[in-house]
Amino acid sequence: MSDPAPFPNIPGLRMTKQRKEVYRVLMEQRDHPTATEVYDRIKNSAPSISLATVYNCLETLVDHKAVKQVNFERGPSRYCPNLVEHGHFQDEATGKIHDINLKEGVSLCDLLDLPPGTHISNLEINLKGSLPQN
Numbered sequence: 001m002s003d004p005a006p007f008p009n010i011p012g013l014r015m016t017k018q019r020k021e022v023y024r025v026l027m028e029q030r031d032h033p034t035a036t037e038v039y040d041r042i043k044n045s046a047p048s049i050s051l052a053t054v055y056n057c058l059e060t061l062v063d064h065k066a067v068k069q070v071n072f073e074r075g076p077s078r079y080c081p082n083l084v085e086h087g088h089f090q091d092e093a094t095g096k097i098h099d100i101n102l103k104e105g106v107s108l109c110d111l112l113d114l115p116p117g118t119h120i121s122n123l124e125i126n127l128k129g130s131l132p133q134n
């Protein structure tokens with residue numbers, strides 16, 4: 001048995017067994033799974049969990065900012081446990097979504113000409129394209 005992933009200590013977020021399981025699955029394989037993929041992965045360790053419960057757990061984790069929801073066009077929502085500010089890059093050849101870190105010292109907001117004092121509550125960078133060959 002491997003140690004469970006540490007559950008983020010977020011005020012107001014109760015660590016139910018099911019939320020812990022969902023979070024563990026997200027941490028275990030950080031490939032931005034959909035809710036259905038999380039459900040498929042969780043079934044071995046928590047066979048009694050339903051897809052509806054997985055959706056609820058994911059929604060709660062997103063609401064409490066323990067997990068990020070990633071949306072590419074009309075595709076199903078995907079989930080990312082990386083809370084460091086970053087962008088997402090979808091490889092058109094494979095459909096895989098990669099985390100792209102910001103260059104050191106750069107904040108996403110620095111790229112935009114915003115009026116001083118603007119408060120950003122949500123900013124996402126989603127890129128699509130092809131990765132360099134070899």
Ligand SMILES: [Zn+2]
Pocket residue numbers: 032080081082086087088098099
């Ligand atoms: Zn991510």
